[in-house]
Amino acid sequence: MNTQEKIIESATVLFLEKGFDRTSVREIASKANINISLMNYYFRSKEILFETIIDLLIGKAAASLKDILDAEIDLNEKISQYTGKYIDMLIRNPLLVSFVLAVLNRNPEKLIKLKVTDNLYTTKKFSQQLNNEYLKGNIKKVDPEQFYLNMLSLISFPFAMKHLIIEKNQFSQEEFDRFITERKEIIYNTLISYLKP
Amino acid sequence: MNTQEKIIESATVLFLEKGFDRTSVREIASKANINISLMNYYFRSKEILFETIIDLLIGKAAASLKDILDAEIDLNEKISQYTGKYIDMLIRNPLLVSFVLAVLNRNPEKLIKLKVTDNLYTTKKFSQQLNNEYLKGNIKKVDPEQFYLNMLSLISFPFAMKHLIIEKNQFSQEEFDRFITERKEIIYNTLISYLKP
DNA sequence: GTCTATACGGCGATAGAC
DNA sequence: GTCTATCGCCGTATAGAC
Secondary structure: OOOHHHHHHHHHHHHHHHHHOOHHHHHHHHHHHOHHHHHHHOOOOHHHHHHHHHHHHHHHHHHHHHHHHHOOOOOOHHHHHHHHHHHHHHHHOOHHHHHHHHHHHHHHHHHHHHHEEEEHHOOOOHHHHHHHHOOOOOOOOOOOOHHHHHHHHHHHHHHOOOHHHHHHOOHHHHHHHHHHHHHHHHHHHHOOOOOHO | HHHHHHHHHHHHHHHHHHHHOOOOOHHHHHHHOHHHHHHHHHOHHHHHHHHHHHHHHHHHHHHHHHHHHHOOOEEEHHHHHHHHHHHHHHHHOOOHHHHHHHHHHHHHHHHHHHHHHHHOOOOOOHHHHHHHHOOOOOOOOOHHHHHHHHHHHHHHHHHOOOHHHHHOOHHHHHHHHHHHHHHHHHHHHHHHHHHHH
């Protein structure tokens, strides 16, 4: 592992664990066993290092979710797949939601400029599909923007509240994952029942 | 206005505007026209000052929402009222969601200990009501924990994503508020259609 | 290119004089 | 209650050795 990789590796762990502000560059350097000033040699600032890591973390997952949303498959099947894959991804990376929300709040302009955001929150084809299904009489008329936001909210918000949910229900990690996995079907049914004409 | 009030007044504005980490105690002191060390005289730390402000900000709103959730009124009416009042409150305090999520992520133990949390996320009576309605055959069988989480997600998450929603749809502030207000009915219909036996 | 050493101004917090 | 002085840590920048 070279120096650059060591920095990214250590910084990723720390950023996810403690967030941007509570992680110091000295701590990253120490964990990576490198000199502090190498951080500024490889990445000009802590902020740039952070952005690099966001792209690495979210990039692949976001792209594959976007593919599902844009695919030409049956609407019900798409909602089911999207919800399932999204939740699977978040179970593997439970800190991602808080992470993205923290960035969004810290520095909205920056996140909006990242390529990753396009994949995370673009719905053009999905909106068209919803409109088409309405014209065919298969579903009732919905605002696609609102419907997609509902889907995103039902999938993501529980991860932002993870600590509270675990504490309130006295869940173990496994119980939380099971609770979240149960949501796949619940979210699907919630969204589908709303669409019924 | 005495020194303590001046500190709270200035700190509230700054914390809401820029968040905890990006607000320095020197800035709060300067805005309040007091000496820096007075901050540590009245509140032992920046963290404690922050907690004090959270309680002040959320306390009243949370209690009145809890009252609705616990009231002995028709289920549909309750969901409608709760959603409506919650969204009205968040439109008046749009930064509150990000604020609470940031605290929850920064220091989960601390938020969980705050009295405010009880009011924000306790559902005992509401769960009983859902179970009773099921036994009466009025709704289908639901997991009350999941159902309440759905309600909370649909209400709150859009405020955490506010910047992204505004940017994506090129909303003005008024358009965002209108978009959110439209959600009252959409959320109500989504939740109710899921409950149908 | 890679790395060490060191310096700068700003931060949260505190001890102690008044 | 209020203020001054100061402490140790922070992110960042840079001079210079290899």
